[in-house]
Amino acid sequence: MSTYSIKDLEQLSGIKAHTLRIWEQRYNLLSPKRTETNIRYYDDNDLKLILNVALLNDNGYKISKIAKMAMDEMREEVVKLTERSLTHDDQIHALTICMIEMDEERFDKVLSTNILKIGFDQTMMNIIYPFMSKIGVLWQTGAINPAQEHFISNLVRQKLIVAIDGQVSKSNGKKFILFLPEGELHEISILFAAFLIKNQGHKVIYLGQNTPSDDLLAVYKLHRPEYIVTVITTSPSAEYVQEYIEALSERFSDTKIIVSGYQIVGQDLKLPNNVFAMHYIRQLKDYLREIELAPQEK
CATH class of the missing domain: 1.10.1660.10 (Multidrug-efflux Transporter Regulator; Chain: A; Domain 2)
Incomplete structure (x- = not known):
């Protein structure tokens, strides 16, 4: 008790x-x-x-x-x-x-x-x-x-x-890879992000918890998504978040990266040009509305 x-x-x-x-x-x-x-x-x-x-x-x-x-x-x-x-x-x-x-x-x-x-x-x-x-x-x-x-x-x-299973992606929807970094197990926010993204007709490649960097890269090379989404709650820790974000940005330089979570929100981070910090879940809804559903070239 x-x-x-x-x-x-x-x-x-x-x-x-x-x-x-x-x-x-x-x-x-x-x-x-x-x-x-x-x-x-x-x-x-x-x-x-x-x-x-x-x-x-x-x-x-x-x-x-x-x-x-x-x-x-x-x-x-x-x-x-x-x-x-x-x-x-x-x-x-x-x-x-x-x-x-x-x-x-x-x-x-x-x-x-x-x-x-x-x-x-x-x-x-x-x-x-x-x-x-x-x-x-x-x-x-x-x-x-x-x-x-x-x-x-x-x-x-x-x-x-x-x-999430009840949502249907559209043929001209954008591709999003969703993952949590190695050691990160807090899955609720990234699952809800998957729901919102699919609800707008986009395609979700969901990798889930504790995703090794090499696995993320392999899936990225296979699908070539327009967007990568992650939530950092506990891992990596505050002292390594800046370094982790910069590495993501450099490795996936031609992709827009959306980041959120306790280690991101309200922290004094310098975000690269292709990285967007999402402070509230409503921001993702607004962001998705702005994405035009155009035919994919990939």
């Missing part, structure tokens, strides 16, 4: 730590535990409770009424709300609860409902990305265990693969 500080609860629920302390005292809403050194902490049950409370409170339920609800009653109300609500924050709360409970069926239902209502790409950009960004911070600080993070990532990955 994971443990959380009150700041963790604040970040996940959106309820200020000061408010949580007031609710503790006034309504006995939470029962924090203490370490041997007398430091307060909370567990998964506390997090689930606060996420439910936050969702109900945001939708007009008074805290005095919420505090009197049994957990089953509270959960039933939350399920009803998330099934009819279109608020992105409500859906992110619901997914966070699914993650804590490792509830695959409920997670799939929340995702599928949103995809039907607002479409796959809007669900990814407005719900999944903010949700994964939120839990990513807590995973890095140890507040969420690796099993929970892997559980969510694999479910999202499955959805992306199905969505």
Whole structure:
């Protein structure tokens, strides 16, 4: 079972730590535990409770009424709300609860409902990305265990693969090679990029995680794509990113290279002329709209 500080609860629920302390005292809403050194902490049950409370409170339920609800009653109300609500924050709360409970069926239902209502790409950009960004911070600080993070990532990955398979490339679409550098395993962003690219009718040659440089070169020589796309989250590390980008640029000098990821965004990098840094996923959508679908000469 994971443990959380009150700041963790604040970040996940959106309820200020000061408010949580007031609710503790006034309504006995939470029962924090203490370490041997007398430091307060909370567990998964506390997090689930606060996420439910936050969702109900945001939708007009008074805290005095919420505090009197049994957990089953509270959960039933939350399920009803998330099934009819279109608020992105409500859906992110619901997914966070699914993650804590490792509830695959409920997670799939929340995702599928949103995809039907607002479409796959809007669900990814407005719900999944903010949700994964939120839990990513807590995973890095140890507040969420690796099993929970892997559980969510694999479910999202499955959805992306199905969505990609449903897209059809056009005969005059441009060619894109998508890959992750050696040692890089964070695949969600590059998979979503593959979906967006295919959704615009372009052709995707997907190499995936941990691609050796020689393999990338071999595929490049075979397909001669107009574009190469990569996302650098952890590998190569910050001290080697500039060198890596320059090597890519030189090796594939006649191709446009799109780069993104934690080691790219906001970093003080000098990008070669054929390299474009993508700071937000929406930039890729805009970039793709600007590409004219012309007959290929290759």
